[in-house]
Amino acid sequence: MRLTLLGSGDSAGMPWYGCVCACCRLARKDPAHRRGPACALLEVEGKNYLLDAGLMDIADRFDDARLDGILLTHFHPDHVQGLFHLRWGTGNTIPVYCPPDSTGCADLFKHPGILDFQVQSKYKTFTLAGLNITPLPLIHSKPTFGYLIENGESRIAYLTDTRGLPPKVEELLTQARLHTLVIDTCLPPGAEGRNHNSLDDTRSLQQRLGAEKVIMTHISHELDVWLHDNPDALPQGLIAGYDGCIAFP
Secondary structure, eight states, X not given: OEEEEEEOBOTTOBSOTTOXXXXXXXXXXXXXXXXXXXXXXXXXXXXXXXXXXXXXXXXXXXXXXXXXXXXXXXOOHHHHTTHHXXXXXXXXXXXXXXXXXXXXXXXXXXXXXXXXEEEOOTTOOEEETTEEEEEEEOOSSSOOEEEEEEETTEEEEEEOSOSXXXXXXXXXXXXXXXXXXXXXXXXXXXXXXXXXXXXXXXXXXXXXXXXXXXXXXXXXXXXXXXXXXXXXXXXXXXXXXXXXXXXXX
């Protein structure tokens, strides 16, 4: 099992349009510092599963390597916009596992094309390629799932977008003894977010959940600038994710 962050940014991405700060200038000069919409690739037993689909070039990226399924956290545009083009492809249908959301995003439900939307239930585990996948309700402005991914002794949680965790979810993840936690960390310390974690929130979750490795995603411009100005500020075991970052193993 392998989990790779394909995108690690928030909806605005990095660099910001029109911004001339040092971080944005660096991102324009060096692609390694750019951030696309938060999403990840889960590879297992020769199969490819996306976690969210905000990248606009999904069809090009997986033209030769077929997608076997997509796990959606929620239907905000920066997490599903890549589906609007992908749906008009040909060949086998692609299952899209998603939270219950009657409005979805624009006309995806009405005109799904090759996408097969399969609504999941919170805490109801299902199986993909030998992995146990458990949808976990998160705290956001739209119905949102995180996913607990288990393979034998390995347990990964992918949690974006959210501000904190429901008590039941926190208890479940504490008991799971996570190897890797990928967590929404949008804002710098001291910021008060309504729908996203700040670095303070993530540090607190890191201590309470006890995961071996914590990787931040959905990183905003503001947090990126703060990290650039405070390169040694992160505690041991807390990592700022980046596009292409291998989160597991």
